Amino acid sequence: MRKISILGLVLLTIGFVALWFFERPYEWSIDPSLPLPGVPADNPMSDVKVELGRLLFYDDRLSVNGTMSCATCHIQALAFTDGRARSIGATGQIHPRSAMTLVNVAYGSRLTWANPLLDKLEDQALTPLFGDNPVEMGMAGRESAIVDLLRSDERYVDLLPSSFPQDEDPYSVINVVRSIAAFTRTIVSHNSAYDHFLAGDETAINESAKRGMELFFSERLECFHCHGGFNFTDSTTHANARIDRIGFHNTGLYNMDGEGAYPADNTGLYDMTGERRDMGRFKAPTLRNIALTAPYMHDGSAATLEEVIEHYARGGRLIEEGPYAGDGRRNPFKSEFIRGFVLSDSEREELMAFLNSLTDESLLTDSRWSNPH
């Protein structure tokens, strides 16, 4: 009798230890001053899943002709952008828009330039993988090829079952997007000079950048209304966010017909809602690492940060000739915060110094996010 009760006690203890081991919360490797990112209930984080996602993120075999992976358009050294005005898919098709950075994408309440429906990375991953207009990775209808890949590569055979212990058959496309989403959620930047300044190191940014910061957060320049908060975008959320914050804005980049028209392949939110007032409305991207993510805007139509500042200073872009000719300043759907401002040369330099202080150099080489193949 006593033997049985001791055995029972031992088993119970083992059970509790096992439960603690498997149920312990994922440990985010992010600064405690940041909120924790939200994670879908059906795709909890784990170290093994993140490792698996990293392998998949860099796997060229996830494209129709083996020429591109997620990392082709999201290059770590460029803060996970590709340096192109418009990205190019596996079959050479040119995307209408520019690849967005993945830095702090875990905090994105909406994930892409102009889609109000996409709020989860797991869902977003389907478009580059399977989309055919334009073709990005070109895997539409090739689900079985993906499953074959998972079953044939011993690293995936090794990691998939432990990443998805509840699954009877973990070799599935949904687990590919879940793993990639888990990996990209870990790409959090909080190590810029500006972050060190915020943490109390007064010398982390110079006086010029400090004056630039004042300008950035001033009502005169209005930048912070859309590029505000710890992530420098108003489309920001986190694990304990109370409200769904979304921002799409027309910044007066185009005005082709004098009535607000944007180029037909990039009408922004309008393409999704069909509401005329949504013409030319795009998400304000994060400004973290902004110095590294040229060219700028949804279509890469601004080559440099100086050009971007010039656009906002004018209160909208003037295109004098060509198919896109028009005065964006007069776009009737333009955000009320794009009013224009006058900057002296030194102020312009200060603003640039501040924007440059948002660069997190460590992110560009951090081995957690580098190519594991």
Next chain:
Amino acid sequence: MHRLLLLILLFVALSGCSRRPIELVVPFEAEYGGEVIRCDSPDSGPGLMDLRFYVASVRAIRDDGVTVELLLHPDNQWQQADLALLDFEDGTGACNNGTSDTNTTLRGTLPAGNYRGLLFTIGVPFELNHGDPLLAAAPLDDTAMHWHWRAGYKFMRAGIRTADDGFWIHLGSTACEGTVRHITGCRFPNRVNVLLPEFLPGKDSVVVDLAALLKETDLLDAEATDCSSGPAERSCEAPFRALGLDFVTGSALDTQDVFRRRAGQ
């Protein structure tokens, strides 16, 4: 007593005979201006680039005027009870987005009766249209038919190539509200209603006429190469009209020109 029982049995048996459900196959044929159109049609003439579409709510009209549901046989590939995917492209020729499998018939059961007239919808019903394609049952598990960024399915993919140019259409619900997998409604449902009043089930077939679909579309216009159901796409107006869709509201009109009956022999 025995005689009465026998009589009852006889009655049941007889009525069973005449009231046996009808096993029905509805064949579909793809044409362009009266000619069969295929992926590997000669390069000079019009050829298929793609033709896949969902058919839902298939009903036949009984002789007493009542519309009766054709219960499709779920086969874990093409059909659920109320939804089928028809697929005319075989991955050859210009159908380079496709696969070799094809499916050009609906297969199901109608209750016993006499029928004339067929109704169906081109599209995926709202309740099924906004789930996760990676968890959905066939035929909703095909990533080529899912429209990820619009958070629903492509109800129809149709594409025609000519010697020099071509045109393709992706039809589906747009201007949806909510978020992916939690869509609350779509302002432009874009589901096509088809009514073929003279259709004789078991005898006739359904013709999909791509020439009718593109009747008012200039295939050689290099500016207008496609219609993906966007609200501003003027290139959608003509094919939407042919499909019996109001381009401005996305709702179904009374008539369409693309699907018609072919009398059986």
